[in-house]
Amino acid sequence: MIAHPSVLSSLAPNGRLRAVINLGNPILARRDAGSGLPFGVSVDLASELARRLSVEAEFLLVEKAADSVAAVNEGRADVGFFAVDPARGAEIAFTAPYLLIEGAYLVRDESPLQANEEVDRAGLRVAVGKGSAYDLFLSRELKAAEIVRAPSSPDVVPAFLEQGLEVAAGVKQQLEMDAARLPGLRLLPGRFMVIRQAMGTAKAAGQQAADHVAAFVEAMKASDFVAQALQRHGIDGVTVAPAA
Template identity: 60%
Template sequence: MQVTEALQRAFAPTGRLRASINLGNPILATRNPSGGAPTGVSVDLATELAQRLGLPLELVVFDAAGKSVEAVRSERTDFGFFAIDPLRGQGIHFSIPYVLIEGSYLVREDSMLMENGQVDQAGHRVVVGKGSAYDLFLTRELRHAEIIRAPTSPAVVDTFIAEGAEVAAGVRQQLEADAGRLAGLRLLPGRFMVIRQAMGLPDRGGPIAFEYLAVFVKDVIGSGFVGAALSRHGILGAAVAQFDEN
C-alpha cells in the first residue's frame, strides 16, 4: 500500500507514532540493562512500522499488559502488542498473530501436582499477573481453584512465594527464568494455553489503517523479520505464527 498523508493521520493523529510497549512479557520487550531503553521484538516491529510509514516513533513503556491495552483503547498511544482475547477486543482492532507463546504452570519441587489437569481443584491458589492474557483466560476456565493477582507478570513468582500459593501461571520463559533464580521450583509439563500475540490499533484508525496493518504483519512474518528478531534477542520457545496466504 502507498503511504499517504491520510494513512499517516489514521495511524498517528498527533504526528508522532506512539507505540505502547509492555515490559511485563519478556518475550516481547525488556529494559536494556546498559542504557535503560526498552529493547526486544515489539520494539523492533514498532521501529519498522514507523520507518515504513515515514513517522517519528515514540515508545511509551508500561509494566503490565492491562495498562498497555488501556493506553491504546483510550488513544493515549496509537498501537501496541497484545495477546488476542475477547475482552481486549473492545475498542481495539487486532491484526493476525505474529508470535505464539506458551502459558505454563509452576509449582514447588515437593508439590503433589504433576499435570496441568490437576491444577483446577478447590483449595488451590493460582497466582497470575493482573490483566494478563492468562489472567483473562484462567478467569474464564478455572472452576474450582482460586485466582490471586500479582500487580505485574514479572511479580507472579515472588507473589507465589510470599503468599504460599500452590501454583504460579504465566509465560513459560518468564517462569523458567524465575525457576533458575529460585531453588526448589519446577514447571509442569506441557502448556495450559497458547497465547496469540498480535498488534492492535484503536478503533478510530479505521479501514485504511487496519488494511495497512494487516499487510505489514503478513509481510514481517513472511519475510522472516519476526523470526530474525526472535533469534537476535535470544528468545527461545516462542514460535512465529503462520497465516493463510490465499
C-alpha cells in the same frame, strides 16, 4: 506498502507513531540496563512500521498488559502489542498473530500436582498477573481453583512464594528462568494455553488503519523479519505464527 494519507493521519495523527511497549513480557521487550531504552521484538516491529510510514517512533513504556490496552483505548498510543483475547476486542482491532507463546504452570518440587489438568481443584490458589492474558483466560476456564492477582506479571512468582500459593501461571520461558534461579521449583509438563501475540490499533482509528497494520504484520512474518528479531534478541521457545 504505501500508506494512504488517511491511514497516515489515523496511525500517526501527531506526526509520529506512538507505540506502547509492555516491559512486563520479557519475550517481547526489555529495558537496557545502561541506557534505559527499550529493546526487543515489539520495539523492532514498531520501529519498522514507523520507518515505513516515514515518521518517527515514540515509545510509551508500561509494566502491565492492562496498561497497554488502556493506552490504546484512551488514545495515548497509536499501536500496541497484545495477546489476543475477546475481553480486549471491544475497542481494539487485532491483527493476526505474529508470535505464538506458551503459558505454563509453576509449582514447588513437593507439590502433588503433576499435570495441567489437575490445577482446577477447590483449595488451590493460582497466581497470575492482573489483567494479563493468563488472568483473562483462567478467569473464564478455572471453575474450582481460586485466582490470586499479582500487580503485574513480573510480580507473579514473588507473590506465589511470599503468600505460599500453590501454583503460579505465566509465560513459559519466564517461569523456566525463575525455576532455574530459585531452588525447589518446577514447571508442570506441557502448557495450559497458547497465547496469540498480535499488534493492535484502536477501532476508532478506522478500518483502513487496522488493515494497514494487519498487512504489515503479514509482511514481517513472510520476510522473516520476526524470526530474525527473535534470533537477534536471543529469544528461544516461541514460534512465529503462520500466515493469516
